Structure formats: C-alpha cells, structure tokens
C-alpha cells in the first residue's frame with residue numbers, strides 16, 4: 001500500500017448558530033454520543049475508536065471550521081507541517097500538544113483555498129463497538145472548490161494523498177484503503193459540500209434513513225449506490241443547513257487500483273446512482289451543498 005503520511009480522516013468542526021439544538025439532533029437523531037465538553041466546544045463520538053468525529057461550536061452562522069486528519073507518526077506530523085508551510089498554507093497553530101480533550105500533538109493550517117486543516121498524532125482513542133444503525137466514524141468530507149484540480153494536486157503533492165478517481169465534477173482522494181477520504185467537488189465558491197458518516201452496513205443506512213424521516217428530516221438524495229467508491233448513500237440536510245450523509249460499503253482499494261477518468265464515470269440519461277433507484281436530488285439539498293462556507297478556525 002502507498003506510503004501515506006496521513007493515516008486517516010478523523011473529525012470535523014462545525015460552527016452552528018443553534019448549539020443546543022445541534023447537539024440534540026446529533027445525539028438523539030443522527031446517532032452520536034457526547035464524548036466531552038470543553039471551552040465552548042462539544043465533542044461528539046461515533047461508535048468506532050476515534051475519541052470524537054464531530055466538534056460543535058457556537059457561531060453566527062453554520063460553517064466548517066476545520067477538518068482534522070490523523071498523521072501516521074510524529075515524524076510525519078512535522079514533515080506535513082513543513083510541507084504545508086512551504087506550499088503557502090497560513091499557519092494557525094504550529095505543532096504543539098493539543099488543548100482538546102482528545103489530546104495528542106497537533107497543528108492547524110489554512111490551505112490556499114481557505115479550508116482550515118488540522119493534523120494530529122497520538123490522540124486518544126477508545127474501544128470500538130459496532131452498533132446497528134449508528135455511525136462508526138467519518139467516511140469522507142466533500143469540499144466545494146472553484147478550482148478542483150489545484151486543490152486535488154495540493155492534497156496529492158503536499159499531503160501525500162492519492163487520486164483514486166476523477167469524474168467530470170469531482171476528484172476522489174485517498175489516504176488509506178478507503179476509496180476516498182476527501183472529495184473535491186466543482187462549485188461556484190469554496191466551502192463545505194457535505195460530511196459523510198460511515199454506517200456498519202446497508203441495512204444501517206436504510207434504518208438510519210428511516211429514523212431521520214421519523215424525525216422530520218426527508219432524504220435529500222438517495223438511497224442509492226455511488227459510482228466512484230461504490231458506496232451506498234443517503235443525504236440529508238441537518239437542522240442548521242449542513243448536508244450530512246449516511247454511507248456504507250465503501251470500496252477498499254490498494255496500489256493495484258487504477259484511477260478512472262471523466263469519460264468512464266458517466267451515467268445513462270436520468271440516472272444518478274448505480275441501481276437507478278435514487279430519485280432526483282431535492283432542491284433543498286442541492287442549495288445546502290453550496291451554502292456552507294469555511295469559517296475562521298479557533299487556533
């Protein structure tokens with residue numbers, strides 16, 4: 001397997017204008033647990049080994065504050081910092097012991113297109129459990145970009161990701177055996193497209209989707225099976241306008257996987273998933289996928 005300095009996508013931080021309501025939604029409906037609360041940040045855990053997968057903080061409007069990755073080693077953490085700085089990233093916090101309850105060493109930079117990215121090594125983990133219908137960990141973050149190829153090359157050349165597939169509108173990037181951890185999607189402006197949470201299986205995606213519907217959150221797109229990555233999906237808009245996805249059965253790849261290009265990833269007319277059953281994406285979901293900006297990360 002490729003020599004990836006980044007071991008995994010770990011977590012995201014989202015600012016919400018309704019912190020209490022967002023906590024209630026992500027615990028009672030989406031399926032996360034409160035892991036810790038410190039300095040105005042609420043850390044929410046999935047059932048897997050990550051201490052947390054989502055940080056919620058109060059803000060004037062919904063925004064993506066940062067995406068956090070786990071570096072493979074302490075040396076990789078420092079190497080990533082040096083490379084990010086050389087590549088023109090704004091340094092928001094140099095490598096230092098993290099003040100978050102998840103601990104470890106971390107640094108925070110803003111990549112050239114405006115998204116704050118954090119790298120951590122030695123953070124706390126917990127025993128992993130698998131619970132039907134509840135997310136295990138993050139699966140991927142999809143970032144809107146007005147210049148997809150430049151950001152895709154940044155992830156490859158600076159952060160050591162590999163391009164796993166390229167469709168007309170999206171670049172899929174991996175840092176381990178998951179087909180993608182980051183997706184860069186063509187958009188009119190840079191920002192958050194959506195955050196995907198990995199469910200144990202297809203049944204859990206279906207049951208989780210039913211739970212969302214029961215609570216008044218309609219499916220925005222899906223249930224279906226994606227082309228690149230082969231994962232099943234159901235998209236929703238959370239109470240403050242961020243798009244979130246339940247996904248499962250993500251394609252596992254190794255170095256023998258050959259990236260295919262836009263000419264390969266074409267659907268027959270009217271089809272948006274492999275099965276051909278996903279109804280057209282709702283207008284609300286489409287709008288929400290373009291509405292969430294990056295916000296200043298708290299150093």
Ligand SMILES: [Fe+2]
Pocket residue numbers: 140142194196245
């Ligand atoms: Fe997705």
